[in-house]
Structure formats: structure tokens, C-alpha cells
Amino acid sequence: xxxTPAPTPTQGENPTAFADQVRAExxxxxxxxxxxxxxxxxxxxxxxxxxxxxxxxxDTLIAGIVVIAGCFLTAAFLNRNRYTWAVAAYAGGLYLxxxxxxxAEGVGVARTAQSGLAxxxxxxxxxxxxxxxxxxxxxxxxxxxxxxxxIAPNLGxxxxxxxxxxxxxxxxxxxxVGIAAQFASEMYSITEWSLRSYQKERQLKDQLFDTQQxxxxxYMRQKSLSDELQNANVALExxxxxxxxxxxxxxxxxxxxxxELRTPLNAIIGFSETMLKYPMMYQNVALPEAYRHDIQLVxxxxxxxxxxxxxxxxxxxxxxxxxxxxxxxxxxxxxxNTVKATATSLIGSKPIxxxxxxxxxxxxxxxxxxxxxxxxxxxLTSNAVKFTQQGTITFGGRREANGEVCLWIRDTGIGxxxxxxxxxxxxxxxxxxGRRQGSAGSGLGLAITRHLLRLMNGRIxxxxxxxxxxxxxxxxPLAQPETQAxxxxxxxxx
Ligand code: ADP
Numbered sequence: 001x002x003x004t005p006a007p008t009p010t011q012g013e014n015p016t017a018f019a020d021q022v023r024a025e026x027x028x029x030x031x032x033x034x035x036x037x038x039x040x041x042x043x044x045x046x047x048x049x050x051x052x053x054x055x056x057x058x059d060t061l062i063a064g065i066v067v068i069a070g071c072f073l074t075a076a077f078l079n080r081n082r083y084t085w086a087v088a089a090y091a092g093g094l095y096l097x098x099x100x101x102x103x104a105e106g107v108g109v110a111r112t113a114q115s116g117l118a119x120x121x122x123x124x125x126x127x128x129x130x131x132x133x134x135x136x137x138x139x140x141x142x143x144x145x146x147x148x149x150x151i152a153p154n155l156g157x158x159x160x161x162x163x164x165x166x167x168x169x170x171x172x173x174x175x176x177v178g179i180a181a182q183f184a185s186e187m188y189s190i191t192e193w194s195l196r197s198y199q200k201e202r203q204l205k206d207q208l209f210d211t212q213q214x215x216x217x218x219y220m221r222q223k224s225l226s227d228e229l230q231n232a233n234v235a236l237e238x239x240x241x242x243x244x245x246x247x248x249x250x251x252x253x254x255x256x257x258x259x260e261l262r263t264p265l266n267a268i269i270g271f272s273e274t275m276l277k278y279p280m281m282y283q284n285v286a287l288p289e290a291y292r293h294d295i296q297l298v299x300x301x302x303x304x305x306x307x308x309x310x311x312x313x314x315x316x317x318x319x320x321x322x323x324x325x326x327x328x329x330x331x332x333x334x335x336x337n338t339v340k341a342t343a344t345s346l347i348g349s350k351p352i353x354x355x356x357x358x359x360x361x362x363x364x365x366x367x368x369x370x371x372x373x374x375x376x377x378x379x380l381t382s383n384a385v386k387f388t389q390q391g392t393i394t395f396g397g398r399r400e401a402n403g404e405v406c407l408w409i410r411d412t413g414i415g416x417x418x419x420x421x422x423x424x425x426x427x428x429x430x431x432x433x434g435r436r437q438g439s440a441g442s443g444l445g446l447a448i449t450r451h452l453l454r455l456m457n458g459r460i461x462x463x464x465x466x467x468x469x470x471x472x473x474x475x476x477p478l479a480q481p482e483t484q485a486x487x488x489x490x491x492x493x494x
Contacts, residue, residue, distance in 0.1 A: 071093060
């Protein structure tokens, strides 16, 4: 037997269409087989009838021709994809041929092998129809088969007679339809199940394919991003190196410049101070009053310039990472006294009162570099005096619960605009207040102050309201039981 490869269902096909497709292929095989069998039967009948001298060969020939015609019609319908029509043509040919044979024999006439075979061939046709068509159409086929079995032999007879072969044929047809319908419905369920599974698997495969594509795309994207990142890193590394080199160069330059400037400046300050304060150095010849004001200006400007140079030197050291901070336990009282005295002298004739806001038990010792703590406080104090015309400057402090001491310097000066409150801690940045003041200022004091505090593990921040005043807070860690002096490299910088 020839096996036809099972058709492959395409996506979106329903199980009925798929079943029809399978059946159509079976039918194509079936009509060819039928035609071949009919040819064989013809040949056999011709041989037998010629040798035995039997009549009725004509009926058999007609029946055979009808079957063959049905087969060709079937092929034609199949070619046009008219499946139901093809089955109808195939079954119709067979039914008609059997009907012709049964009619030719008649009922009650002496039976030939032909008539018996014809009656029993009906269940075979019904079986084929049931297997090839859905149940409803199969039942029509059954009805036609039964009708042929009963009517064909009785055509032209006075009364309808049903013999045992007819009854056997009808019973066989009923039995065949029952079994075949059951079998076909099972096959249909199996087909449906396998088709669904196939469709599911195909969908899954498609999804997997899409996912794989997506993964591939995101891999490519990631690769190009990582390439970009790598290039950016290389560029960043290069610019970091350039920045470090520039900083180093700037530090070196500032250090040299400051050093070179300080020597003549010390002479200017020293001589102007001697001229103002020590006439004995000039054989007690007092400085003429006409010069005093100008020499005082030279002296003051020299001091301001020296402060600026010292700041620049500190900045250079910060750049080079060589700012010295020697950490030890520091009592704050002497520093407060010095700062208060300096504040009083800086205030001069301004109507400003200096206030101390300290706890009655005093402040505990802190951990830091005493000179640098003093430098921090003097920076903040000189700013407070510089930006306050009247009112109070308050020095305060308290011990915090978190193991720190918080110190503050509050003034009733011009205050700092909101947008300046962060930037004034950057190098060479002055706030609106500083620019308005027009006084000598480099914008370095707070930057150095913040850096010094970081070196001593402290923090600085401020609260200010323009027109009302500012408060600068800073913290220092409480003194350690045994604090060792540390070199700058050991000090943690943030
Ligand atoms: P400068 O040498 O300009 O004072 P600083 O770094 O010490 O540099 O201060 C930066 C800026 O911060 C000042 O120019 C000023 O605008 C502002 N500032 C600092 N302290 C005060 C203050 N107590 N009151 C008002 N403005 C202040």
C-alpha cells in the first residue's frame, strides 16, 4: 500500500480544515484503488463469462463504467478542491453501480455471485462515506445505501420483497456506520489535540525566536554602549590625568609665587610698622603727621596682602595634598579668648557687641590642630566683622550627643542670598554680599576653612537670611583619650 506523507498544518488552520485535507489525500488514493479493482473485476468477469458462457456481462460492464466515471469525477472535484463534492461523486458512482447490479438481478431470482457481492459491497461504500465525511453527511450516505438495498432489487416488481442478503447488507451498513463514526470522532479528537499542540509549539517557537532576536539586539546595544563607556572612561582617565597635572602645576606655581612675594612683603610690613610704632628706631624722630595716614594704608594693605598670600599658600598645599594638620587634644577656651580679642580689635569703632554663648560647664576638649582651629575661627570672625555694620557677633558652642562639639559664629550683618549659600565654599567664589561690599577679598577663606575642617574630621554649614545676618556652624570630634599626632597622609580627607 502506498503511504502518502501526512500534510503539515499551517498556522491559523482549524482542525476541520486539516481533517478535510487528510481525508482528501486518502480519497485520492481510494478512487485510484477503486478504479484499479474495477478494471481487474472487469477482466476477471470477462474471462469467466466467456469461458462459462454466462449472460449479464452487459450489466456488469455498465456498472463498472459508472464506477470509473465516478472515479474520474472525484479526481476532477479534488483538483478543484471541492472535497465534499468529490466524496459525493465517488460514493455516488459506487451506489449507482451497485444499484444497477441489484436491479438487474431482482429479488427472488436465482442468485449469482454478482448479486450477493453487490449487496454486500454496500456496507463497504457506507464505510468509506462515513470515514470520509462528517457524521451528518455519513448518515445521508447510510440512508441512500439502505434505500438502494431495499429499492433497487424491487424496481419494476409488483410487491416489495426483502430477502436475507438484503437484511444482512442493511445490518452490516448500520454496524459499519456505528463503528466508523466512533472511530472517526476519536480520530478527529486526536487530530484536533495534535493540531492544537502543534500550533502551541509553533507559537512557542516563534516567541522563542523573537526573544532570541531581542536578546541579540540588546546584546549588540549593550556591546556598543560598553564600547562607548570604555571610550568615555579612557577620555575621563586622560582628562583626570591632565587635571591632576594642571593642579600640580598650579600648586607649584602658587607655592613659588607666594614664597617670592612674601619676602618683599615682610619688608614692607615690617618697615611701615616700625615707622608707625617705633620712632626710637629713627633716633626718636617721630613720623610726620602728613605721612602717618599713608604709611598706615601701606601697613594695612601689606597685612591684607600677606593674608591673601598665606591663603594662596594654603591652597597650593591643599592642591599638592601637603597641608599639615597635626591632630591633638585641644582645649577651646584659649582659642575663644584669642578670637574674641581679635574680633574686638577688628570691630574697631563699629557699634558691634561681642557675645559669648557657652554652656556653664564650659566646652570639652576637641580633637584637631589648635592652629588650624584658630585659623578657621579667625576666618569666620573676620568675615562676620567685615559683613556686619552694627549689632552683635556671637561666639557659641555646645557638646552634641553624637560625640562632636558644634561651634558657631553668628552675626547681624547683611546675610547671604540663598543661591550663594553653597557656592561661597568653592575656591575664588564670592557671594553677592562680598561683591557688593567691594572690600578686599579673595573668595578663598571659606574654601580653605572647609578643607581644614574636613582634614580634622569636621563639617561646616550655614544658616542665613539676607538683611538679618548669618550663622556659620562647624563641628569637631571630641578629644580622644590618647590621640596621636598624625602626619597629613594619615589624616582622612573627604
Ligand atoms: P572673602 O575673602 O571674599 O571673604 P570667603 O571665602 O571668606 O572669601 O567668603 C566668600 C563669600 O562669602 C564672601 O565674599 C561673602 O559674599 C560671603 N560671606 C562669608 N561670610 C559672610 C558673612 N558673615 N556675612 C555675609 N556674607 C558672608
